[in-house]
Amino acid sequence: MSKHFIITERSRGTAARAGVIHTPHGDIQTPAFSPVGTKANVKGVMPSQLRDLGAQIVLANTYHLYLQPGVDIVQKGGGLSAFMNWHGPTITDSGGFQVFSLGAAFNRKVSKFLKEDVAEGGELEHAPVIFDEEVQSQHGQLAIIDDDGVTFTSHHDGSLHRFTPERSVEIQHALGADIFFAFDECTAPTESYEYQREAMLRTHAWAERSLKAHRQNIDAREKQLIFGIGQGGSFDDLRKQSARAIGEMGFDGFGLGGSFSKKYGDNSLESALKMLAELPEDMPRHGLGVGEPTDVLLAISYGVDLFDCVAATRIGRHGSIYTKRGIIHLRSAEYHSDQSMLDPEMIIPGTEGFTRSYVSHLIRSSEMLGSMICSLHNVGFIVALVDGARAAIKEGRFEPYREEFVNKYAERRS
């Protein structure tokens, strides 16, 4: 069925597999990690460096590029890949996650109309806004969901916009990534069963519409792959139901939807991963936002082929790096005069020769080079980790590879 994805090796004892995805911009050896370049750039890392690290794909975001610089600019630049001078395979996320992160579906908070939204006559002056107490202190406001789509205000200028599945697909066609996602509604694992089910069903309906919109564009369907996203939160039956529904629609691939932040508990990822067993075997699976080292290996063991995650660049920018013995915070006094190499056990191309003391100084003094070095290291670390997993799968030793890494990674915590 799907000529674009071929599984070449399977791991014994786990669902891990290695394969290759064919795209117009080149083949992707899977499993593969995609650094996140939300606004058509991986923060602090040059495309040439990404290539040196062995990164094969970059993921960008529909919501952000739509608002800035605008789809037409990206299009005139030759499409996402050329525009950002990457020239390799790219993925775009649909904007569905923003529906969530902008506050809307956060923590089952009741949406309410703010006073300012209502004019004297009692009529809405502009779109109502979802109000969320948890994010209120940091951010203002946000987006509102209905069955047809999402209305939101730009975080740049407050202007009003609306995304529907059709609109998201249209924008993603214009951006021109090799792989893109159907518009979905992401939820927190802490949502109630009722809401989780509602959001899942809405996501399925949006998936159908996204797929239809994609198929209607004869040009785009030749060049781009569309992945449908499964949801269901922390409920096994919903997860399975969602996987089956999305798996049967005829998508080119599957996106594991959700938010797996630690604040939702340690098991939210693993319970969601079980849904993958319900999918057609030869369907490529993408773990959306899965990127902590041990999570990546866990996901691979469940048959995930692609990943993207902001963590590598975000924690790097904030001065933390992955090591085989866990995350370390370079800002810490512990490393202020530590003359050892950044990570003696994992030397990433481009970071050779930098000492912990030096990078600690850069971070402490807010020099951007510090953030760049740490980001580069972290992206390289995850790419290498996944490369290692791929090699291990091919050699039939994925489980020992994973076990060794996980054990060592946890050492430091005690």
Added chain:
RNA sequence: GCGUCGGUGGCGGAGUGGUCAAUCGCAAUUGACUGUAAAUCAAUCGCCCUUGCGGCUACGCAGGUUCGAAUCCUGCCCGGCGCA
């Protein structure tokens, strides 16, 4: 030497009779960050302990006024500026 302004926590700088261990910023310390509204955010930041709307010592130094002073008065020390 005279005049004048000023001396507050690691630094900068509020406070100008009471609820001040002292707003705030920086630095420091620790932590968070998983489809990026994040080069962001949070906590701690005089000493002691049984960590409590607890005890103690603090606002250049020494006295004084007052129920009560970082805040008012006197003297001294130090610094900036001006005049000699």
